[in-house]
Amino acid sequence: MDALANKTTRTTCPYCGVGCGVKATVDPLAGSVEIAGDEAHPANAGRLCSKGAQLAETLGLDNRLLYPTLGGERTSWDAATGRIAEAFSAAIAEHGPDSVAMYVSGQLMTEDYYVANKLMKGYVGSANIDTNSRLCMASSVAGHKRAFGTDTVPGTYEDLERADLVVLTGSNLAWCHPVLFQRLVAAKQQRPHMKVVVIDPRRTPTAEIADLHLPLQPDSDVALFSGLLRFLSRLGGADRAYTAEHTQGVIDALDAAEPWTLEQTAKRCGLPLTDLAQFYDWALATDRTVTVYSQGVNQSSSGSDKVNAIINTHLLTGRIGQPGMGPFSVTGQPNAMGGREVGGLANMLAGHLELANPEHRALVQTFWDSPTIADTPGLKAVDLFEAIHAGTIKALWVMATNPSVSLPDAARVNEALATVPFLAVSDIVSTTDTLRHAARPGCVALPATGWVEKDGTVTNSERMISRQRGFLPAPGEARHDWQAICDVATKMGFGDAFAFDSPASVFAEHAALSGYKPEVRRDFDISGRAGLSQVAYESMPPFRWPLRADSTQTERFFAGGGFFHADRKARFVPTHAADAPQRPAGTFTLNTGRVRDQWHTMTRTGRSATLSAHMGEPYCEIHPADAVDLGVTAASLVTVSNGRGRIIVRALISAGQQRGSVFVPMHWNDQTAANARVDTLAAPETDPTSGQPALKFSTVKVQPAAMAWHGFAVVRDAPGALPFAYWSVAPCAGGYAIEMADTEPCDDYAELVRQIIGADGVMGVQDRASGDARFLVSADESVQAALFFARDPVAVSRRWAIEKLSQPLADAAAKVALLAGRPPADQPDQGPIVCACFAVGRNTIAAAITDGATSLDAVGAACQAGTNCGSCRSEIAAMLPQDTEHETEKPQEVRHAPQAV
Numbered sequence: 001m002d003a004l005a006n007k008t009t010r011t012t013c014p015y016c017g018v019g020c021g022v023k024a025t026v027d028p029l030a031g032s033v034e035i036a037g038d039e040a041h042p043a044n045a046g047r048l049c050s051k052g053a054q055l056a057e058t059l060g061l062d063n064r065l066l067y068p069t070l071g072g073e074r075t076s077w078d079a080a081t082g083r084i085a086e087a088f089s090a091a092i093a094e095h096g097p098d099s100v101a102m103y104v105s106g107q108l109m110t111e112d113y114y115v116a117n118k119l120m121k122g123y124v125g126s127a128n129i130d131t132n133s134r135l136c137m138a139s140s141v142a143g144h145k146r147a148f149g150t151d152t153v154p155g156t157y158e159d160l161e162r163a164d165l166v167v168l169t170g171s172n173l174a175w176c177h178p179v180l181f182q183r184l185v186a187a188k189q190q191r192p193h194m195k196v197v198v199i200d201p202r203r204t205p206t207a208e209i210a211d212l213h214l215p216l217q218p219d220s221d222v223a224l225f226s227g228l229l230r231f232l233s234r235l236g237g238a239d240r241a242y243t244a245e246h247t248q249g250v251i252d253a254l255d256a257a258e259p260w261t262l263e264q265t266a267k268r269c270g271l272p273l274t275d276l277a278q279f280y281d282w283a284l285a286t287d288r289t290v291t292v293y294s295q296g297v298n299q300s301s302s303g304s305d306k307v308n309a310i311i312n313t314h315l316l317t318g319r320i321g322q323p324g325m326g327p328f329s330v331t332g333q334p335n336a337m338g339g340r341e342v343g344g345l346a347n348m349l350a351g352h353l354e355l356a357n358p359e360h361r362a363l364v365q366t367f368w369d370s371p372t373i374a375d376t377p378g379l380k381a382v383d384l385f386e387a388i389h390a391g392t393i394k395a396l397w398v399m400a401t402n403p404s405v406s407l408p409d410a411a412r413v414n415e416a417l418a419t420v421p422f423l424a425v426s427d428i429v430s431t432t433d434t435l436r437h438a439a440r441p442g443c444v445a446l447p448a449t450g451w452v453e454k455d456g457t458v459t460n461s462e463r464m465i466s467r468q469r470g471f472l473p474a475p476g477e478a479r480h481d482w483q484a485i486c487d488v489a490t491k492m493g494f495g496d497a498f499a500f501d502s503p504a505s506v507f508a509e510h511a512a513l514s515g516y517k518p519e520v521r522r523d524f525d526i527s528g529r530a531g532l533s534q535v536a537y538e539s540m541p542p543f544r545w546p547l548r549a550d551s552t553q554t555e556r557f558f559a560g561g562g563f564f565h566a567d568r569k570a571r572f573v574p575t576h577a578a579d580a581p582q583r584p585a586g587t588f589t590l591n592t593g594r595v596r597d598q599w600h601t602m603t604r605t606g607r608s609a610t611l612s613a614h615m616g617e618p619y620c621e622i623h624p625a626d627a628v629d630l631g632v633t634a635a636s637l638v639t640v641s642n643g644r645g646r647i648i649v650r651a652l653i654s655a656g657q658q659r660g661s662v663f664v665p666m667h668w669n670d671q672t673a674a675n676a677r678v679d680t681l682a683a684p685e686t687d688p689t690s691g692q693p694a695l696k697f698s699t700v701k702v703q704p705a706a707m708a709w710h711g712f713a714v715v716r717d718a719p720g721a722l723p724f725a726y727w728s729v730a731p732c733a734g735g736y737a738i739e740m741a742d743t744e745p746c747d748d749y750a751e752l753v754r755q756i757i758g759a760d761g762v763m764g765v766q767d768r769a770s771g772d773a774r775f776l777v778s779a780d781e782s783v784q785a786a787l788f789f790a791r792d793p794v795a796v797s798r799r800w801a802i803e804k805l806s807q808p809l810a811d812a813a814a815k816v817a818l819l820a821g822r823p824p825a826d827q828p829d830q831g832p833i834v835c836a837c838f839a840v841g842r843n844t845i846a847a848a849i850t851d852g853a854t855s856l857d858a859v860g861a862a863c864q865a866g867t868n869c870g871s872c873r874s875e876i877a878a879m880l881p882q883d884t885e886h887e888t889e890k891p892q893e894v895r896h897a898p899q900a901v
């Protein structure tokens with residue numbers, strides 16, 4: 001083949017659990033990569049959301065970790081993996097196998113995960129390997145296992161399209177699983193009788209397609225679904241034949257649900273009785289019901305019970321495993337499912353087998369021919385970091401996750417990372433909050449290959465296993481995670497069992513284990529792919545498990561029973577809803593989660609100017625009446641605090657928020673903001689069954705953050721450390737946008753300018769009376785930096801100022817306009833970006849609506865917004881006239897000047 005010809009690789013998006021197929025075309029002459037949706041992939045049929053569409057913007061090498069370090073100094077791979085092996089072996093020799101641990105991630109390939117799990121459980125002999133899936137899917141896993149006897153997700157995406165009632169609970173599908181959401185929107189358009197119910201304390205963009213939104217009280221889900229169980233049972237909704245033949249425990253579950261009359265439930269959930277009754281009526285009348293749930297369910301101290309309360313309603317009605325029916329836990333990370341399949345959780349074994357089951361342990365040990373097999377559950381994530389404080393963990397290897405930012409009680413987690421005797425961190429970028437700790441003496445950082453460079457498989461939410469295929473060479477000395485693990489295993493003396501030469505060889509072993517001793521029944525079986533050749537692995541198309549050796553058909557689970565408890569019956573789990581917790585006066589419930597265009601701790605999406613245009617700053621969403629009570633004004637800064645920590649973020653006043661509750665996104669970290677890691681506030685409280693932390697429910701105080709001055713700047717070069725109480729930095733076209741504020745009064749903004757950009761600016765205005773000051777730095781007729789300061793939040797059009805970075809400064813008038821901080825009359829301000837694909841701002845969309853566009857399609861025709869990936873369509877829908885009753889200050893306005901000048 002012509003080495004200079006364009007080459008297209010079919011791979012998978014590295015973000016969410018929808019698992020969209022991606023086509024990456026490399027143009028070797030231009031040195032560019034073009035990303036498109038793969039029309040042949042069953043998950044997305046060519047669609048991509050804004051994050052997938054902007055993948056090419058995140059590929060630059062500027063912040064990649066390129067070589068291993070030991071004690072923060074460059075070292076060789078041999079020395080680095082040697083050091084890990086030595087630290088692990090020494091700890092094991094002195095303190096036993098349970099003194100070492102791995103903390104891994106649903107963003108690893110199945111192959112990476114398989115070898116990590118094999119090393120820990122079969123060779124080290126400890127189950128101290130846990131994963132960030134503990135923060136994500138553990139309650140669903142626990143709920144599935146209790147009900148089904150194993151961790152099976154029975155649903156498929158097609159079920160959502162074929163359902164007549166889709167219940168989305170604790171899921172902001174529009175922002176977190178956007179392509180699946182688009183599929184749902186399209187199905188609802190085609191089948192208008194389909195009803196969608198959204199159950200979420202907040203009114204999110206997902207609620208825009210809801211026929212009914214139930215803004216329940218935080219954590220009242222168990223009551224809601226217990227009430228539904230009781231209602232269905234009393235009004236003839238039970239499928240008696242199904243429950244009799246295929247389930248156990250219905251009586252106990254109904255007994256437990258008995259207190260949840262319609263009235264009691266409405267009261268506990270804080271919902272109007274008529275709305276609740278409407279939902280229950282629809283559920284009673286609709287066989288084809290799918291209940292989709294995500295972190296509003298899982299991340300709770302009652303997470304497992306929430307899951308079982310949902311599953312109970314599907315078991316009672318026999319609505320499971322048939323087209324358009326079933327409980328459906330949508331997974332977050334690209335390989336949350338694959339991690340579960342290889343036993344990546346501290347209480348599981350490989351191949352969906354049970355650590356607690358001696359027969360299962362023997363099976364795995366025999367297959368591996370391993371010297372040992374862990375027989376007691378290891379430490380779950382939160383407990384693992386606590387065990388470091390207790391001194392029992394001596395060596396920890398963190399891989400593909402950023403616990404400094406993402407674990408609850410993050411300050412305490414950082415203390416653990418700062419004090420664990422030995423720490424190794426494998427990451428792809430060079431600056432993460434967790435990596436800081438790996439620069440300690442004797443500690444190791446390993447550069448991993450990222451999704452563009454690595455090969456492997458991932459499993460999406462609907463059990464579809466897809467290939468990820470590298471299409472660029474590894475940068476610097478980066479190596480695959482599975483190779484790093486095999487190197488360390490070899491140096492620990494386990495070389496024979498880790499002599500893998502490719503991901504294909506790992507996958508073949510994993511597939512073979514899944515079908516080994518088929519008389520031990522399990523759901524996860526892909527032995528149909530055991531012994532796959534390297535060539536077949538290369539071209540392996542997406543397929544759904546199970547794919548048993550003796551069958552070419554993938555089966556549906558549970559329509560005809562066949563559960564995985566010994567008696568093949570499912571279990572109803574009696575769930576007991578707790579009373580509403582008393583919130584101390586003057587405090588708020590802290591809810592946390594995601595925004596549309598950022599991924600977790602922003603190590604990748606945070607580098608994209610396009611994605612950062614959607615929400616450029618950390619914020620706290622608060623109800624308008626609460627804001628008035630607190631004296632918090634729109635776009636001012638607030639502190640959110642409790643006994644664990646204190647953060648400073650922008651106030652976002654929104655009627656979509658409940659009174660008494662605030663929402664702060666999880667994404668911002670010490671690299672992107674002064675002080676906005678929300679997990680420093682999150683309580684380390686966990687669900688007693690699953691060990692999953694209650695990340696949606698902490699108690700905080702909110703107060704106005706009095707600032708002496710505020711600043712906004714666009715600059716060409718990345719700023720250094722900023723010594724202000726508040727700052728946040730986001731990339732923008734041509735440079736960076738910085739928001740700033742400080743409590744120290746400033747007499748001379750010119751000095752601040754020097755601090756921020758290391759150069760003098762041409763001052764436009766410095767009005768001591770008003771406190772306003774503006775500066776411009778230009779060279780060769782282009783803007784190098786423009787900086788604006790004021791006593792109140794700076795009222796300058798962000799979008800317009802950012803555009804100036806990429807436009808020539810035509811003349812003196814252009815300079816004056818920039819220093820004035822506002823667009824001239826003939827250049828309307830676009831407003832903050834809503835449509836990332838075509839960079840269409842909120843003001844442009846509003847103008848199209850004012851000019852007569854009354855539908856999404858009409859807005860699209862007028863200004864292109866929403867016509868490509870569709871991720872922004874629910875936000876546009878909320879701006880359309882019929883939605884005025886919900887009109888609120890939308891999150892995306894955060895970037896915008898608080899008050900128009």
Ligand SMILES: Nc1nc2c(c(=O)[nH]1)N[C@H]1C(S)=C(S)[C@@H](COP(=O)(O)OP(=O)(O)OC[C@H]3O[C@@H](n4cnc5c(=O)[nH]c(N)nc54)[C@H](O)[C@@H]3O)O[C@H]1N2
Pocket residue numbers: 016017136169170171172173175176177199200201202204217218219220221294295296297331332333591592593594595596597598599600696
């Ligand atoms: N854009 C984007 N997409 C992502 C990710 C990302 O970082 N960014 N991450 C991926 C990952 S790993 C995951 S796990 C998924 C998460 O996907 P989701 O679970 O959909 O996202 P979250 O924003 O964490 O939370 C969902 C909703 O739960 C609601 N909620 C809070 N408390 C309760 C409650 O008590 N009851 C109910 N019913 N609802 C409640 C919140 O208000 C929130 O709107 O997203 C995946 N997709």
Ligand SMILES: Nc1nc2c(c(=O)[nH]1)N[C@H]1C(S)=C(S)[C@@H](COP(=O)(O)OP(=O)(O)OC[C@H]3O[C@@H](n4cnc5c(=O)[nH]c(N)nc54)[C@H](O)[C@@H]3O)O[C@H]1N2
Pocket residue numbers: 105107108132133135136137295299332333399400401402403405406407426427428429432448449450451481592593594599600601602603604666678679682695696
């Ligand atoms: N308050 C609050 N906290 C939360 C949540 C919440 O809703 N609220 N959600 C929780 C959930 S559901 C999740 S899933 C977690 C996510 O939390 P994390 O897993 O901590 O988040 P990421 O930013 O995805 O971290 C992945 C890290 O791996 C690196 N990386 C990417 N690819 C590779 C690779 O191939 N190899 C290696 N070695 N490294 C790689 C990235 O650069 C990044 O540093 O956060 C949890 N924390």
Ligand code: SF4
Pocket residue numbers: 013014015016017018019020044047048049050051052053176177178179180
């Ligand atoms: S929905 Fe978006 S983030 Fe999720 S896999 Fe598809 S393109 Fe990637």
Ligand SMILES: [Mo]
Pocket residue numbers: 135136137332333
């Ligand atoms: Mo997640």
